[in-house]
Structure formats: C-alpha cells, structure tokens
Amino acid sequence: MKIALLGATGFVGSAILNEALDRGHTVTAIVRHPEKLPQRTGVVAATADVADEARLVQLFTGQDAVISAFNPGWKNPNLYDEQVRGTASIIAAIKLAAVRRVLWVGGAGGLEVEPGVRAVDMPDMPGWVRPGSLATIDALASLRKEPTLDWSFLAPSANMHPGERTGKFRLGGDRMLVGANGKSEISVQDYAVAMIDELEHPAHVRQRFTVGY
Numbered sequence: 001m002k003i004a005l006l007g008a009t010g011f012v013g014s015a016i017l018n019e020a021l022d023r024g025h026t027v028t029a030i031v032r033h034p035e036k037l038p039q040r041t042g043v044v045a046a047t048a049d050v051a052d053e054a055r056l057v058q059l060f061t062g063q064d065a066v067i068s069a070f071n072p073g074w075k076n077p078n079l080y081d082e083q084v085r086g087t088a089s090i091i092a093a094i095k096l097a098a099v100r101r102v103l104w105v106g107g108a109g110g111l112e113v114e115p116g117v118r119a120v121d122m123p124d125m126p127g128w129v130r131p132g133s134l135a136t137i138d139a140l141a142s143l144r145k146e147p148t149l150d151w152s153f154l155a156p157s158a159n160m161h162p163g164e165r166t167g168k169f170r171l172g173g174d175r176m177l178v179g180a181n182g183k184s185e186i187s188v189q190d191y192a193v194a195m196i197d198e199l200e201h202p203a204h205v206r207q208r209f210t211v212g213y
Contacts, residue, residue, distance in 0.1 A: 001064040001199065004028045004099075006050065006090065009036040012105050012160070012188055013069035017043070019165075019192035020067075023200070030059055050086035056093035065101035065199055066094050074132060083135035087142055095148065102143070103199055106155035108184070109133025110140060111176040111210055119158065119176060140208060152204045156191050157212035163187030169194065169211050177212030186212050 003020055007013035008029035020027050021042045029037050034045040048055045050070055060066055068090055072082040094102055109120035110133065119125065120133040143151045157177055169190050170177055178184045194211040198204055 001025050002028070002062065003199070004030060004060050004063040004066045005069065006030045006067070007069035007071060007105075009033060010069055010071055012071075012156075012191065015188040015192040016067060016069060016105075016195055019189070019196045020199075023196060025196075025199075028059055028063065030056075050089050053089045053093050053096075056090065057096045060093055060097035060099050063097070063099055065103060066090075066099050067103045067105075067195065067199070069105040071105075071132065074128065080131035080135045083132065084138055087135070087139045091142055091146060091149075095146070100148065100150045101199075101202075102149050102151040103195060104139060104143060104151060104153045105195075106140065106153045106208060106210075107133050107136035108156055108158045108160075108176060108210075110137040110208070111155055112174055113176050144206075150202070150205045152198050152202065152206075153208040154191070154195050154198065154204075155208060155210040157186040157210065158184035160186050160188050160191055163189060165189035165193060167193050169213055172210045172212065174208060174210075177210055179213045184212055 003025050005027050008017045009031045021040055026042050028044040028046050030046045030048050034047050037045050046059050070086050072079050113119050140153050176184050
C-alpha cells in the first residue's frame with residue numbers, strides 16, 4: 001500500500017515506519033528533518049509543517065491511507081495548543097485529499113482505568129504528560145465527528161517502551177489493559193505491529209482500540 005506517515009522520525013513514528021517497510025509498503029515519510037530518515041527502499045522523504053494544509057493535501061493525494069504519529073514534542077510549552085491546531089489541519093487535509101482510511105496514534109490517558117474514570121484524571125498522572133493526553137483525547141473527539149473518514153485510533157498501554165517485536169499481545173477497547181504482572185505495558189515495536197495489522201486487515205474502523213501484554 002501507499003501510506004503517508006506523519007511524524008516518521010519520532011519514537012512511535014519510526015517504529016511504525018520500520019514495520020510498514022518490513023512488510024513491503026511504500027511510505028511517504030512526512031517530517032521536519034528528513035536527514036533523520038533511514039535510507040531504505042520504500043521511503044519517500046517529504047518535508048512539511050502540519051500547519052501547512054495545502055502542502056499536506058499535496059502529500060496525501062493518491063495515498064491509500066494516512067497514519068498520524070504527529071506530536072509537537074512532550075517538552076513543548078505550547079504542546080496542547082499546537083497539537084490541537086495540528087490535528088485540525090491534518091484532518092482537513094485528509095478530507096481535501098479524498099483519503100478515507102486514517103490511522104491515528106492515540107494515548108493511554110483517555111482509557112478507562114475503572115468504569116467512568118480515565119487515566120488522565122488519576123492523581124498520579126504526571127503534569128507534563130497531561131497536556132498531550134488531553135490533546136490526544138480531543139483528537140479522538142474530532143475524528144468521531146467526521147462521518148466520511150474510516151478512522152482507527154490505537155491507544156497504547158500506560159507504559160510504551162523500546163523493546164522486542166514479539167507479535168504477541170492482546171487487543172482491547174476503551175479499558176486500559178493490565179497484564180498478569182499488574183503492569184500496563186507494550187513495546188513500541190509491538191505497538192507498530194498492531195497498527196500495521198489494522199492497516200492491512202481493518203477490524204476497528206471508526207473505533208478506539210488498545211494494545212498491551
């Protein structure tokens with residue numbers, strides 16, 4: 001497939017890029033610093049600012065799917081506002097480019113830890129994580145308002161870390177997954193497996209779902 005991937009050099013985006021390339025897809029990697037991209041067959045490097053809607057339309061047109069791993073940076077003091085504006089620009093460009101299939105890197109903050117209680121509302125949620133979590137929750141709300149998009153929103157477990165690509169994990173819905181060891185975790189490599197699995201075999205269209213051990 002032909003995929004446009006936003007944030008392809010980031011922590012999550014780079015894992016998704018590698019997984020997609022390993023499976024033979026062609027990826028237009030949309031980044032701010034193309035020199036950070038791997039030199040691999042199947043990578044089409046593209047520079048863009050998410051605020052440049054016209055440029056995004058140009059890059060999205062003709063793609064089979066758009067995957068957004070956009071994140072302005074966890075240390076960005078304007079994280080919430082920039083992420084909300086970027087989300088709006090990305091969704092508008094997807095519609096103008098007439099791409100229907102959209103996959104979105106979600107966050108664990110919006111998942112329920114118990115009925116009616118989200119992780120982001122827990123007192124132990126770190127303050128520096130909260131703005132990004134809220135912006136990602138808002139992104140899900142924005143996608144739900146788009147009747148023409150076949151979107152899927154994949155939320156990770158609470159702890160997503162570098163690790164092994166096992167291909168063995170559980171999928172869930174709106175409730176945070178916790179393993180037998182009492183931990184909610186997933187390697188970023190296995191997160192990418194779940195994302196590209198959903199791309200290739202859609203099972204959660206217009207749904208949020210989550211992945212964990």
